[in-house]
Amino acid sequence: MKVLLTGANGMLGHDMAKLFESKGFKVILTDIHNLDITDKNVVINKIFKEQPDIVIHGAAYTNVDGAETDKETAFMVNGAGTENLAIATAQNDIPIVYISTDYVFDGTKKSPYQPEDKVAPINVYGDSKLAGEAAVQKHNSKHYICRTSWLYGHHGKNFVETMIQLGSSRDELKVVADQVGCPTWTFDLAKAVLHLIENKMEYGIYHTCGGGSTSWYGFAKKIFELEKIKVNLMPCNTEEFPRPANRPRYSIMNNNNLCQDWEKALEGYLSLRKEVITT
Numbered sequence: 001m002k003v004l005l006t007g008a009n010g011m012l013g014h015d016m017a018k019l020f021e022s023k024g025f026k027v028i029l030t031d032i033h034n035l036d037i038t039d040k041n042v043v044i045n046k047i048f049k050e051q052p053d054i055v056i057h058g059a060a061y062t063n064v065d066g067a068e069t070d071k072e073t074a075f076m077v078n079g080a081g082t083e084n085l086a087i088a089t090a091q092n093d094i095p096i097v098y099i100s101t102d103y104v105f106d107g108t109k110k111s112p113y114q115p116e117d118k119v120a121p122i123n124v125y126g127d128s129k130l131a132g133e134a135a136v137q138k139h140n141s142k143h144y145i146c147r148t149s150w151l152y153g154h155h156g157k158n159f160v161e162t163m164i165q166l167g168s169s170r171d172e173l174k175v176v177a178d179q180v181g182c183p184t185w186t187f188d189l190a191k192a193v194l195h196l197i198e199n200k201m202e203y204g205i206y207h208t209c210g211g212g213s214t215s216w217y218g219f220a221k222k223i224f225e226l227e228k229i230k231v232n233l234m235p236c237n238t239e240e241f242p243r244p245a246n247r248p249r250y251s252i253m254n255n256n257n258l259c260q261d262w263e264k265a266l267e268g269y270l271s272l273r274k275e276v277i278t279t
């Protein structure tokens with residue numbers, strides 16, 4: 001089976017490519033240098049020429065704070081770029097997997113978000129990713145929309161690495177405790193996508209995030225505990241760390257057991273981390 005992957009050089013892209021290749025898929029790796037998704041003709045021609053069995057679309061403009069001032073690029077990549085892929089895949093009757101985000105929700109719910117819950121983004125990035133969801137739904141009925149959250153992986157800048165670096169170089173640290181969500185290891189997300197494809201699950205929206213939930217503070221605490229890092233960790237409020245983009249306070253999604261619990265995933269990530277760093 002032939003898979004065309006966008007955003008192959010990104011944090012998720014690395015793990016997605018590795019997993020699918022290890023399972024015997026032929027993976028066509030694309031990123032901005034050889035498939036700029038904002039160029040409609042390039043996208044149409046590439047999909048027509050390659051005729052993959054499925055497209056996994058992980059490419060995105062992912063700078064959440066930057067999107068607040070660079071709305072045009074965020075929408076061009078996440079909205080129009082995704083629409084180009086949705087049109088090109090539909091023209092060739094190819095299913096598409098679109099990686100989306102918990103930021104399509106406003107975070108006011110008090111119980112885990114379900115795929116069919118009302119969407120209402122509170123920042124530009126969330127808005128632009130939602131435009132991508134709408135484009136996929138409009139043009140290609142053969143779609144999996146996989147909403148994920150709080151991603152970390154061995155091949156990208158992420159919260160786990162930031163905490164290890166800060167915790168090892170400071171005596172004390174304040175981390176936001178009033179935002180809760182579901183940390184997700186990119187490798188688990190890749191496995192969840194593989195599961196949907198291999199089991200020919202019904203097309204639609206899925207929540208592919210880590211199981212369970214925590215706050216950023218709780219996440220940091222677990223990282224320090226597992227890495228045996230001694231630092232005075234203190235909880236704080238969102239207001240103490242103002243950021244350009246609003247973040248949903250409550251970002252917990254029901255994942256229907258598509259990914260393992262976040263604590264187990266973190267253990268897995270950390271146990272492989274040193275190996276990855278030295279190779």
Ligand SMILES: NC(=O)c1ccc[n+]([C@@H]2O[C@H](COP(=O)([O-])OP(=O)(O)OC[C@H]3O[C@@H](n4cnc5c(N)ncnc54)[C@H](OP(=O)(O)O)[C@@H]3O)[C@@H](O)[C@H]2O)c1
Pocket residue numbers: 006007008009010011012013031032033035036037038057058059060061062077081099100101102129148149150151152156
């Ligand atoms: N990170 C998170 O916490 C998180 C949470 C929820 C959902 N997601 C979604 O998960 C997916 C993967 O995220 P990630 O953190 O792995 O992203 P990432 O590391 O930023 O990777 C995204 C990739 O897309 C590429 N890209 C950007 N513009 C492009 C264009 N016009 N054409 C083709 N490729 C382009 C980027 O290239 P450059 O680096 O050269 O720009 C990069 O290689 C994204 O769809 C993201 O929206 C992420």
